[in-house]
Amino acid sequence: MWEFSDDVTALERGREMTEHSENGVNQEKNVNPSADATKDNPKDLKREASWPAVLFYIHLNILGIYGVVVLFTHTTLVTALFTTLLTFFGIIGVTCGSHRLWAHRTYVATPALRIFLMLCQTMAGQGSIYEWVRQHRLHHKAFKTPDDPFYSDKDLLHSQVLAQIRTLSPKQQKLLDEIDMSDIEDDKIVMFQKKFYWILYLVFFVLLPINAPLEYWDDTVQAALFVAFSLRYMIVINVAWMVNSAHFVWGLDKNFKQSDSNLIFVITKTYWPQYHYLMPWDYQTGEFGNYGEGLTTILIRVFAALELASDLSTISTDAVKTGLTMAVDSGRPVVECLREAGIAEMEKYPKVCRAYNK
């Protein structure tokens, strides 16, 4: 089922986001301002180790792995299910919330849904929505250049691990400061979370999940600390980091190291990142599952059915074909043509009209 919003604003939002922050056009034209890094002062490109982040990473993994042992030795089924549920909330806070809603504006959410997603995102323990969005927009803008905070020109190890334990270079910090965040600054719920992030983090991410197994179903202290907290943290934050690094696993680029592509033996290779970096404004991009059938996509449809979400921005297969034909005929960038085809398609439908196309 494909839904079209009642006007073209959703796609226009996508267009604005693409213009502001996407890599696609830059990649096509190879005109990224920082593509020629040799002109930069080496000092401006240097990234130092962030020792607090290094210590955090060591503890995260040691305690999380110990949590796996505790899970099978000192944990009740209730705590295991509780941990799974909280992990799920944290992941949808990132995929439905900070990624699809706030970073790319692929749909519009009511205040109630935004509060829910804000609390879920707090349960990812990955920093505030504001910072997440800012870094993700820079990631798209500088994709596959040395300016990408997540090392998109290197490999999965750099993107998933090393990028998280190093400071940004002065140049990256400067580029980050230039990211347009005006739409996010207008969102009171996001700005509330930014202001009180550490209090919310302490209450919703740390204290309540540790307290619940001890208080309500008498589980062990080990289970509360190392499963409900440490193991959950290790899983949720690694999944959330994958939003910026999954293209090394699911991507098409043949230049990546062989070790990365071996992961196809344990997970499905859907090539979704290729689509997402071309059309980040489409809410149906599937992080988990195929296009149009992924977990996040289905959840957004459920939110829409409950009238909590609207203006779901997407494009039909026919419009994609039209866009690709336009690109071939005109020699213009594919991203630009797909965007135009999407907007032209949206304009065909009268207001308050929903088309269903299987």
Ligand SMILES: [Zn+2]
């Ligand atoms: Zn994205």
